[in-house]
Amino acid sequence: MSLHAMAPDGHDAHTAHVPVFTGARRAELDELLTRYPTKMAALLPALWMLQEDRGWVSPEGMAEVAAVLDLTPAYVKGVVSFYTMYHQHPVGRHFVQVCTTTPCNVCGAEDVVHAFLRETKCGELGVTSPDGRFTVIEVECLGACGFATPVMINDALVECVSVDSVKDLVAGLD
């Protein structure tokens, strides 16, 4: 039931979607629904579950979320695209977000970004490295401005990253 089944070169762009909301996840969602007076309120949490389990929010995943919460896929997509933390495309194994908003930038955050692009061999922002290990992006304020430069690597926040520490940091990731 893929929404865009084949990429132009005939290669299947998406592996078949395995439903997320079965078993324990379904129970988790059902418990969650008791906390809110509407089903719709569980949308952000449901999308988080989807992303945690599948690594990204695929069109098929959105369709599943829409079905379990009685929403339309178009509505779900509209919400997903509003928020920056839902991945609408697969990303590298290590998703690196470097804050470059002004308070960090005055402490040299842009140089830290360049160091990451170099060390991960990504070369460009938002482009996954050829080995599939890294995707590096710039983000707006991570709420850790006093610990410039903060970098989020997947779920972990690393504080006070400097150009000099990037090499070791990248080397420590598989």
Place this chain on the structure above:
Amino acid sequence: MGYPHPAHPRETPVISRYFGDAEARTLAGWQKRGGYEVLRQALATDPVDVQNVVKDSGLRGRGGAGFPTGVKWSFMKPDGKTHYLTINGDESEPGTFKDREIMRWTPHQLVEGAAIAAHAIYAETAYIYIRGEYTEPIHRVREAVKEAYAAGILGANAMGSGKRVDVHVHKGAGAYICGEETALMNSLEGRRGNPRIKPPFPAVAGLFAQPTTINNVETVSAAQHVLRHGADWYKSLSSPANPKSTGTKLFSVCGNVAKPGNYEVGMGFPMKEFLWDLCGGPPAGRRFKAIIPGGSSVPILTPEECEGAVMDYEGIQAAGSLLGSGGVICFDDSQDMVRQIARLARFYAHESCAQCSQCREGTAWTTRILERIRDGQGTMQDLDTLLEIADNMSGKTICVLSDSCATPVVSGLKKFRHEFEAKIPKNRSSVMIPGFSPAAA
């Protein structure tokens, strides 16, 4: 205690007292420190009496606008409707990182404050909305909530009071605008985080269309200390010179400064001593060039303007800016203000929810012009255009994000105009469009 610097003798740690103390994170540790006793008392007290103590204390909202908290609570009447409390832990204002530390180190302080505030506004349910990037704070607060339920502090019969108090943690997904109270409600309801037109105000029709109070994390954390020690005690923590700003405030300090971090001081603390004695002044060998005292959306001050300023709502306003969320951003004399202000405009352009054209277009246009000037491609005319756009962005939109972009641009242009002019090539009167030749057109 090494958080992240030892406490300075001139700090007044009330909310931040247990920062860096891992034991205070646990329920047992929090109770050992007197935790949840105030909640027990509050649950046995009439909500109006709770509201009145907070009113008397002069506590004002710490999320940015500084609205009196007790007054806000008193808008909620026992009208038989379902009420909601929403705690704003979205904290995305550049320069501000205080709520994060409250949640990381003292999650029970927040849960207790939330439960007290819920009782005070006749609500049974509180949602704590925390920005998605705050993975550790979310984890800590969730653990605290779980512990509190297991101990019967929360739930159908909270602390044996016969009252129901539910607290739930809701994780955001990356959008600065969700810190705006009505956008936050939309986001919690499973919608795009678009601010709503007011009225109706949340106290009339907020979350799920029910009467709702929204409070910042620091506000409800402070309120419990007010209830524990009384309104007079709270007022005694701040400078007697200004009875309109009472108690303590957590200030986050970042940018070009020797000791960035969070500092809690009594309202009315002299800014100069704050910046030099507590925060260590500018980095070695440098001078301060500019200070944004209240998070990135307030006017930029020069060091001279900070000289005699005191840190409270009225004091910072008298100096020409706003206390806002208490995020102090420092710039030293190595900074290119055009570049940094352009970067700030880019933040607002990125974060605009895009429902008002003045904001959607204005933030984007402002960013493009500023980046053009930064890159040496600007004209003198651009400076006027920036002011014109800013004028069109202020006070004309659904929420104040649009104004927040205009503010640093206008104050930056006013105070550092020479830096902007220095980047504009002489005799450049119109914009060059690469690859476009007027002759060929």
